[in-house]
Amino acid sequence: TLPPARVADHPRERYLPLAVVSSAAAAGVHAAVGPEHFREQVLFGLFFAGAALAQIGWAVLMATRPSRGLLVAAVIGNLAVLTLWLITRTLGLPGLLPGPEAVGPWDLCCAAWELIVVISAARVLQSDHHVDLRLPAWSDWEPVARIGTLGSALVLLALTLSGAGA
Numbered sequence: 400t401l402p403p404a405r406v407a408d409h410p411r412e413r414y415l416p417l418a419v420v421s422s423a424a425a426a427g428v429h430a431a432v433g434p435e436h437f438r439e440q441v442l443f444g445l446f447f448a449g450a451a452l453a454q455i456g457w458a459v460l461m462a463t464r465p466s467r468g469l470l471v472a473a474v475i476g477n478l479a480v481l482t483l484w485l486i487t488r489t490l491g492l493p494g495l496l497p498g499p500e501a502v503g504p505w506d507l508c509c510a511a512w513e514l515i516v517v518i519s520a521a522r523v524l525q526s527d528h529h530v531d532l533r534l535p536a537w538s539d540w541e542p543v544a545r546i547g548t549l550g551s552a553l554v555l556l557a558l559t560l561s562g563a564g565a
Contacts, residue, residue: 410526416544418519421512424551426454428509465532473520477513
């Protein structure tokens, strides 16, 4: 018989790796589509560069110097970016985008990763305030986090090779 499946002892083991990987993947999207947005309008390009830096910076800090404050920042920051994305896809931006932008594969994937960051960070925040927030060792990651890591890398590669526009 097979041994029983290991169940994570704490939401940190289940959700923190997903948040870190998803933030890095979202940063990859913003970095990849940033040049196209710079050509459209410098302000847009600066936003995408800033988002990429913030998301990869958060992932690095959460992996090396974790804190509840960083988790709160992830929830607020990613919700803000998701809200802006929804507005640009439904209404446009007065004075900048006269109408809604088209929805494409890059932004759908990025929005999904940002939503995973929000949900995962919120789940860790809901746990015991005194828990150790260090990123677990790879060997302690839940299978879904390992699969999510590989899947995220493959999706970024596929988007890059597909030639899909931002």
